[in-house]
Amino acid sequence: MDWFTAPEYWLTRLVLQRALAGVYLVAFLTAALQFRALLGERGMLPVPRFVERVPFTRAPSLFHLRYSDRLFAGCAWTGCAVSAALLAGLDGLLPLGAAMCLWLVPWALYLSIVNVGQTWYGFGWESLLLETGFLAVFLGNDEVAPPVLVLFLMRWILFRVEFGAGLIKMRGDACWRKLTCLYHHHETQPMPGPLSWFFHHLPKPLHRVEAAANHFTQLVVPFLLFAPQPLATAAGCLMIVTQLWLVLSGNFAWLNWITVVLAVSALELPAGRRSVPDTPLWYESVVLAAAALLLFLSYRPVVNMLSRRQVMNRSFDPLHLVNTYGAFGSVSRIRHEVVIEGTLDDVPREDSDWREYEFRGKPGDPRHWPRQFAPYHLRLDWMMWFAALSPAYAGAWFTALVERLLENDRDTLRLLRRSPFPPDEPPRHIRARLFRYRCTTWRELRETGAHWHRTYVREYLPPTRLAGPAQRP
Known part of the structure; x- marks a missing residue:
């Protein structure tokens, strides 16, 4: 033919x-x-x-x-x-x-x-x-x-x-x-x-x-x-x-x-x-x-x-x-991000030494400039964006993520850019807070070198620890 x-x-x-x-x-x-x-x-x-x-x-x-x-x-x-x-x-x-x-x-x-x-x-x-x-x-x-x-x-x-x-x-x-x-x-x-x-x-x-x-x-x-x-x-x-x-x-x-x-x-x-x-x-x-x-x-x-x-x-x-198929049938006007932090304190307080986990692609530290990852797919980072839109998107996986971070799980930490805790010293408590992010202006960029400006919105997850025996001797 x-x-x-x-x-x-x-x-x-x-x-x-x-x-x-x-x-x-x-x-x-x-x-x-x-x-x-x-x-x-x-x-x-x-x-x-x-x-x-x-x-x-x-x-x-x-x-x-x-x-x-x-x-x-x-x-x-x-x-x-x-x-x-x-x-x-x-x-x-x-x-x-x-x-x-x-x-x-x-x-x-x-x-x-x-x-x-x-x-x-x-x-x-x-x-x-x-x-x-x-x-x-x-x-x-x-x-x-x-x-x-x-x-x-x-x-x-x-x-x-x-x-x-x-x-x-x-x-x-x-x-x-x-x-x-x-x-x-x-x-x-x-x-x-x-x-x-x-x-x-x-x-x-x-x-x-x-x-x-x-x-x-x-x-x-x-x-x-x-x-x-x-x-x-x-x-x-x-x-x-x-x-x-x-x-x-x-x-x-x-x-x-x-x-x-x-x-x-x-x-x-x-x-x-x-x-x-x-x-x-x-x-x-x-x-x-x-x-x-x-x-x-x-x-x-x-x-x-x-x-x-x-x-x-x-x-x-x-x-x-x-x-x-289809994408972006609606567009968000405001950017929210979930920031996850941990502390070694046995009793978590607002003035505890809270240390922030850094993701590879998801905005975190306002001074950290985004990198090009595509076509590689950062699946956890993408789902963190959805979780910031609504806790309903987080479902069971977010609770499991917090548990793995409390255990200093090696495979989970490999998905992140940096953990603030050494491998042999996992955090006692994890919390998550919701921030509003916006791109800095030209003036703010020149003065601070920051890509983002962020403002605290509310608590996303209260301080949480593993149930059962203490994590460390």
Whole structure:
């Protein structure tokens, strides 16, 4: 079938596959380095407890068969190894069927992690990586030309990401319609980056231009993804530029980078002529079946996208094959942060020597300038931002976090930038206080060197200690 393949997209497929493998690598590395404190046997939300109450049919995962921290680590590091092999181009050296199976491995491993990840893996970009990763299985390798259907389904994912995000903004916070949301967003976003302070202090007219450009990119440009070339390439390039602007302005894990990967599917990159053998019938059949399944599953996301009660970042099937996306349907005007402190005093008082724990990415010390972490995902720091919005977001994990800090748990402390207590001397009491943070002005920055100015709001958690015997002799 001549219509089935598009040889002119050979380089497009190559770039897309290598970039996706890079995102996979970051995702698995994040899982490998953080899971013990978050999901391990002694984690804040242990996987064994989760699989006891949630059946396999609701959350398919290898860990329903058996769980141990060693097995989880093995899956995460295997995912890293396979992702690195794909990044290096191993799939191009294998027969077509074997290459497809190789691409299936990271998808299956990451699905197993996401489906037991609970709150820590409740972000939209987890499902986005799985949906993109599943579709990438059918992109093929050098034995076949890129299949048109798969490239268009990649654009279909991108359309839903961008158009869905644009709709949720227009239906949500009025400041998006008034073009004023960016007066606040760079200051109140979950994880500021090193340039966020400067973005916040851009002139307000430029913020309005930013908001208008965002609406154009999300509500108009997505339709051009399905236009003839070179319009589709222009649309993809515009989306890539927009995502790189977001990379500069904040830390959004790999959300921006997986969106860039999807935008590559619209680019017709110059690659010269390549001769490839005829496409095998079995491959055509598999691709057509997968495309039919994904289009059928798209019904509920489309209905959601068009609904006035549109929801963001939801999966409609346990395999995360087709999902709905969206971000920042509302924008906070005020930034609150939960500051955790500990003391060695047996009887905690207001004038005790309270020492503050420092997180890697979450604002804490006003003088500490934010760093660039994305595409690496600081899961605990992100959830601390949600916890500051409302204690309801903290749930059971915040109590478990306090317990681990009272124990000086090594795996938990590795998630932080710095603990104020030596390993052999854990705090006797932990407390949490809520502060309001705002970006300093240019004058305050020159005079104090501080990125933030913070003001005490209220107590978040009263002084708490471990029950039972004393922690220290």
